[in-house]
Amino acid sequence: MDFTTVILVLDSALRLATPLLFACLAGLFSERSGIFDIGLEGKMLASAFFSASVAAFTGSVWLGLLAGMGASIFLALIHGVASITFRGNQLISGVAINFLASGVTVIVGQSWFSLGGRTPQLEGAARFQEITLPFAEALRGVPVIGPIYADLISGHSILVYAGFAAVALSWWVLYRTRFGLRLRAVGENPEAVDTAGISVIGLRYTATIICGALCGLAGTYLATGLAAGFVREMSAGRGFIALAALIFAKWRPGYALLACLLFGLLEAMGNRFQNIDVLGINVPTQFMQALPYILTVVILAGFVGRAIPPRAGGEPYVKER
Amino acid sequence: MQAEQAEASGRPVPAIELRGISKAFGPVQANRDISLTVMPGTIHGIIGENGAGKSTLMSILYGFYRADAGEIFIRGRKTEIHSSLDAIRAGIGMVFQHFKLVPNFTVLENVILGAEDGPLLRPSLAKARGLLRQLAEEYELQVDPDALVEELSVGHQQRVEILKALYREADILILDEPTGVLTPAEADHLFRILKGLKEQGKTIILITHKLREIMAITDTVSVMRRGEMVATVQTAETTPEQLAELMVGRKVLLRVEKTPARPGEVVLEVENLRVTDEDGVERLKGITFELRAGEILGIAGVAGNGQSELLEVLGGITKGEGEVRLAGVPLALSGKGADGQSRRAFGIAHVPEDRQKLGLIMDFFAWENMIFGYHHDPAYQKNALMMDNTAIRRDAEEKMHRYDVRPPNAALQAKAFSGGNQQKIVLAREMSRKPALLLVGQPTRGVDIGAIEFIHQQIIALRDQGAAILLVSVELDEIMSLSDRIAVMFDGRIMGERLPGETDERELGLLMAGVAGEAA
Amino acid sequence: MGRLPKWADVALIPLINLALALIVSGLVVLYIGENPIEAVAIMVNGAIGSTYGWGYTLYYATNFIFTGLAVAVAFHARLFNIGGEGQAGLGGLGVALVCLFIPWPHWTLALPAAILAGALFGAALAAVPAWLQAKRGSHIVITTIMFNFIASALLVYLLVNVLKKPGQMSPETARFPEGARLPSAHDMASWVGLDFSKSAPLNITFFIAILACVAVWFLIWRTRLGYQIRAFGHSEPAAVYAGINPVKITMVTMLISGALAGLMGINSVMGEAERLVIDSVQGAGFVGIAVALMGRSHPAGVFLAALLFGMLYQGGGELEFEKPAVSREMILVIQGLVILFTGALDNMVRMPLEGLFLRLRGGAR
Amino acid sequence: EPGLIIDLGGKFDKSFNEAAYNGAQRWVKETGGSYIETELQSEAQREQNMRKMAERGANPIVVLGFANASTLERVAPDYPDTNFAIIDMVVDQPNVLSIVFAEHEGSYLVGMLAGMKTQTKTVGFIGGMDIPLIRKFACGYVQGVKAVDPSIRVIQNMTGTTPAAWNDPVKGAELARAQIAQGADVIYAAAGGTGVGVLQAAADAGIYSIGVDSNQNYMHPGSVLTSMVKRVDNAVYNVFKAGTEGTFKPGFLLMNLANDGVGYALDEYNAALITDEMKAAVEDAKAKIIAGEIKVHDYMSDDSCPVE
C-alpha cells in the first residue's frame, strides 16, 4: 500500500467516521446522564430526512440543518417524556423511536415529494460543500506534509471539522464546566444530585436535548454532506455502530473519537480492498465485507477491557419505591 | 411573628420545630403526626427501632421527601421545604445513612456539586480546595481533596458528606446513623468533630441505634416507635435501660449473657494465608491462626485491614495462597473447589459483611433467598430437573418464625424487609444448618438493639452447639462481649491475640492502630 | 399489595395503551386521507377474522416467540443479546442443511433433527460473544451486533457460492424434499376433520413455540439452573458469594438464548419457505427485542406480545393490500406507536389511574 | 383487472420495482383502466399476496423478481383460470408467462461505452449484493469494456451483505470515491438506492457514471454517461395490455436487444457525451449481437464469467 493510498483511505475514514462520531457523542451525553438510548438510529434517520427535505424546499442547507436537528430533538423529547417523566423502559422507548422514524420518513416523504420516500437530489447551496483550507493547493507539492494537508485534512465538509470540534467541546463541557460535573454525577448517582439541590429531571432533559441535537448533525451530514438527498433507511445501521463505538469508548469523548475513527477506517479499508488474492486464492468478497466486524470483535476482545457504563444508566429515577 | 414572640418572652427560638408531620409510602405509614422541637446549639438524638421512621422524618426535613401533612419552622420562621435546595438555603445539611456521593468523583468534585460558583469548574475547585483546608484544620476533617471517593474508607466518605454540608454553610446538621459503619476510633473522632461544631453554635440532630453514643454526646433525645414520636427527654435525666424500653416497648437485655466456652477439636487451621487483589496489592500478608469447635474467635480491626478479605477467601469468594485446613482436610484456595459451593459442601457457612450486595438478592422473595447458596441441597429438589418450591417455602417460613423475622411472610421480596430483618434472613439461612464453621461479618451493622440482642443470643447458641465461629466486627463492644478469644488485624496481619477478660478497649485500640505486641 | 386491582393491571391498562396507540395511528391514517375506523376494521378482520388471517398472524407470532424468548432468557442473566437476527439466520442454515442433505423418510424424523440443528447453529453463533463476555469482558451488545453482520456475510457467501442450484438466478437452496416438509395448519386441521385455510403458512412449529414458552418458564422459575441464572442477573457479586460460576452461567444462558433464536429457522425455513433464501429472518430478530421488552421477559408476556406483533404484521399487510394509499411504512408507524404507548409510556396511563383507584377506594372506606 | 405485486425493495427503488410501477402507470394513463397493486413486506407474504390477488379475480397477475419463482410454482396450479407473469425467472406452468431479460447484453453495450469513454483505462462497477443477478450485470459489462480494449482494468465492488446494501447511498458514494481514487473515470452502478450515491459521487468528482434499470440520465446531466435500461415497464405494460385485450399467451419471453427489452439510454441529457463514433460502434455491436455474430456470455448459463 503506497502513501497516496494510505492518505485516500484515511480521507475516506474521516468522512465515514463523522456521522458515527456525532451519533456517538449524542449517545454519550444521553447515557452519561443515565438515559440509555438505542434510538440513535431513528433520530439520525429522521434528521437525515427532514434536513434533506427542508434543504430541497428552501435551497438552503443551513435551514435544512435546523430542520434536521429540530426533528431529531423532537424524537429525543419523546424519549425523554417516556423515560424521564413517565419512567418508562428506556430500551423500549428507543426501539419504538426507531420504528417510528423508519415509517414516518417514508410516509411524509412520499406525501411531500411523491418520489417514493426519496427527496429530490440536492444541489449547490442545498448541500454542504467540501471546503478547501487555506494554502491547500500551494502546499500540495511539499513532500509528505503536502498531501496530508491538502488531501487528508483539507477538502471536507464543514461538518467534519465540526465533528472534531464537537469532541473537544464535549470533553470541555463534560470535564470543565458546572453543567458537565452535574451531568456526570446524575448518571452515576442521581440521589447525590437531588440531595445537592439540583433537579435530576432538568439535567436529564437537557442531556436528552443535546443528544437530539447531535443526532441531528449526524443525520444532516449523512443526507446533505455525504449524500445529496434522502433515501429511505439510509442510516443503514450506523446508529447501532455508533452505540457500539460508545461502549468501545467507555463513554469518554476522546476515546469516542478514536473508536469512531477506527470503525471508519475499517469500513474504508473494507471498501478499498474488497478483491484481494491471498497466496493466489481469491478471498470471497463476503469475507472482506465481514472483516471490519471481525476485526472489531478481535480488537475488543484483545485490547479493550471491561467497559463500565454509568452506574445509574437505564434506571428511571424514582425517589419513593 | 412567632420568632418575635419567643424573643420577647426571653426563651431562645428553636432551631427546628416540626408540627404534625405525616408521611405514608403507599400502605406504610412511615410518620404519623410527628412534632419535634430542637433547640439551637444542642445535639439532639433520635432513636428508634428499624423502620420506626427516623430516616423518613429527616428526609422530609431535608426536602428529599415531601410530607403528606404538617409544618416546618426553621429558627421560628415557617418554611416551605419542597426540595433539598430549599433545605440547603435554610441552612440545613444532612449526612444520609446511605451516603449520597458520586463514587467516581474526587472529594473536591463531590463537595462542590450543586454549590459551584459559576458555570466553569476551575474557580469553584480552587475556592473549595482552600476552604476545605480551612475546615479540615478547624474541625479535624482531614481528607485528601483529590482522592476518588470510591477509594476512600467509609469513615473518610462520611467526612466528605460532613464537608459537603459545611461547605454549604449549614448550621443545622443532620446525621443519620453516622457511626454504623465507623470503627470506634473513627467514631470518637466524629464525636470530637460534632462537639467542635456544637461549640461553634451549630445545631446537630443525631440518629443512632447505639445508646452509649446517645448518653455520651447528646443533650436531648427523642424516641420514635412505629412512625410515632413517643418521648423526648433530657439525656442527663434518663438511662439507657429506660430508653431501650421506650424504643422497643419492653425490657431489653443490654449485656450479652453467656457461659464460658468449652473449646473442642481444632476445626479450622489457617497457615500463612495470603491474598492479593486485582490491582496487585497484597491484602493478607500471611495470616496464621487456629479455631476450635465451640469457640468464638473475634477479629477486631479498623475496617480495611484485611478482615473482609479473610472472610472472602475462607468463604470461597476470592482466591488466595497458603494453607487452610478444615477438620484436617485442606481447602482449595484457587482453581477448582475454591468457590462458595465447595465451601458449603464442607459445612462452612458465611454471613457476609454486606448483606445487601452479597448475602441477598434484593429482588428475590424471602423464600428464594432462604436457599441462596444452598440451592443444590437435595432437600430442595423435586426431581433431577425441578426444584421443590413447596418444600422450599415451607422450610423458609419455618426458619423465618424460628429467627423472628418480621413480618414472617416468605412471599415478600428481600428489599421489602428492614435492614435488621434482612440480616435475620441471612442468619437464619446460614446458621440453621448447623455448620461446622460459621464465618460472620458485621452481624449487627445497622440493626436496632432489640434485634441485636436476638442475633447475639443466636450466635452464642450456635457456639454452644459446637460450631466454630469466626466473627469479624468493627464494633469493639460486640467483639468484647461475644468473643472467647480476640485477634486484632492491622495491615493484613494479625497483630496479636488477647483473651477478652484480660484486655481492655485501650489495649485493643493500640493494636488496631498497628502499635505492636507486648509493648502495648 | 399493588395499588391497582389485578384486572386493571393486566387488562385495563394495556387496553387503554393500545387504544391510545391506535388513536395516534389513526391521526396518521387521516393525514394520508384514509378513514381510520375502516382501517382498524380491516386490520382486525384481516388478522383474526378468518382461519386465513389467523394462519398468518400465528405464523408471524411463532417467529417472534422464538426470537423474543431468546432475548428474554438472556435478559434474566442481564445479558442483552442483540444477535437474534444472526442467530436465527444461522439456525435457518442448520435446518436447511439437515433437510437438504439427509433423505428423510418422514417429517416426524426430520423435525427433531432440524430442531437440533437449528438450535445448535444458533447456539454456535451465540457462543463466541458469550465466551468473550465471560472471559474477556467484551461487551455483549457490541459483539452480538458484529456477529449479525458476520452471520449475514457467511449466509450470503454460502447461498451464492455453495448452496445455490447451479444456473439458478436466485441465491436460494433447492426446495426441501417431501420427507422434510412439515404439516401445515391446513394438514393438521384436516386430521381432525376441520377446515383451515390452505394457503396460510402456519404450521406445526407453532406448537413447538408454545412448548418453548412453557420450557422457558419452567427453566427460569422451576429449575436450579433458572434460579442461578436469575440470581446472576440480579447481582453478580452475590452470585459469586453463593458459589454460582459467572462464566458458566453466561455461557449456558447465551447458548440457550442462541438456540432459541436458531429454532426460528424451523418455522420460516422448514415450515414456510421450504428452502433457505437470503435474509430469511427479515428483521424478526430485532422485533424479538421489542417483544421481549414488552413481554417483560416473561414467557407468557412474550407470547402475548408476539401475538400482538403477529396481528400487526398480518393486519397491516391486509390494510396495505386493501388500501392503496396505505403503504407498508404505515405499518411500521403503527408498530412504533404500539411499542411506545404499551411499552414505554405505560406510566402515563398508570399514574392517573392509580390516583383514581386510590380515591375510589378512599371514598368506599 | 390486472394485478401487480411489487417486490421487497419497494415501489420506489429507483430501478426494478419502480420501472414495473411506471409501466403499470403508463397502462393506466393510456387505457384509463385500473389494476390492483400490493407491496411485499415480508418473505412470507409472497404466497399470501399471490393468492389474495388471484382470489380477488385479478388477471393477469405480474410478479416481480426471481425470488417469487418457487412460490409461483406452487400457487399457479391452484388457479388455472388466472394468468401469471413472472419477471426475471422461468416458471414452467401452463398459465405462466416467464419474462427474462438479457441484462448481460445491455450491460455489454454500456460496457463498451465505458471502455470508449475512459481516459485512464480504468472503469468501475458497483453492485448491491454479491448475488448471481448482479454478477450477470457485471459480467456483461466487463465483456463490453474488454471488447473495446482488453487492457482496460475493471474495478468491481459490492456494497454489503445485508438488505441495507440496496439502500445505502453513503456507502455507494464512498465506494465510488475509492474507485475514483484508483483511477476509475466511468462507474456503472447496479445497486438500487445505493446507486444514487454512486451517481452523485461521480458527478461531484467530475467523472462519468452509468445508471441502471430505469433511465437515470436526467439525474446528473453531463455526468451520467448512459443508463442500462431494462424495460420492465414495457414488460408490465405489455402483459397488462395483452391481458385486457385477451391476447395473453403463457410461455417464455426473452426481452433482449432484438426486441428492445434491454438497451442503453440516449437522450438530451447525455447526447453531448456520446460521440458519433461511439454511437456507431455500439450500434454496430448491437446489430452483431442481435445477429448472433457476437456472443455475450451469460453468467447464469454456467455460473462463471470468462473475463474479469
Ligand SMILES: Nc1ncnc2c1ncn2[C@@H]1O[C@H](COP(=O)(O)OP(=O)(O)OP(=O)(O)O)[C@@H](O)[C@H]1O
Ligand atoms: N422510599 C420508600 N418507599 C417505601 N417505603 C419506604 C421508603 N422509605 C422508607 N419506607 C418505609 O417506611 C418505614 C420507615 O422507614 P425509615 O427508613 O424511615 O426507618 P428508620 O427508622 O430510618 O429505620 P432504620 O433504623 O432501619 O434506618 C419503613 O417501614 C420503611 O420500609
Ligand SMILES: Nc1ncnc2c1ncn2[C@@H]1O[C@H](COP(=O)(O)OP(=O)(O)OP(=O)(O)O)[C@@H](O)[C@H]1O
Ligand atoms: N446438597 C449439597 N450441598 C452442597 N453442595 C452440593 C450439594 N449438592 C450438590 N453440591 C455440589 O454442587 C455442585 C453442582 O451440583 P450438581 O452437579 O448436582 O448440580 P448441577 O446441576 O451440575 O449444577 P449447576 O446447576 O450449577 O450446573 C457439585 O460440586 C456438587 O458437589
Ligand SMILES: [Mg+2]
Ligand atoms: Mg434509617
Ligand SMILES: [Mg+2]
Ligand atoms: Mg451442571
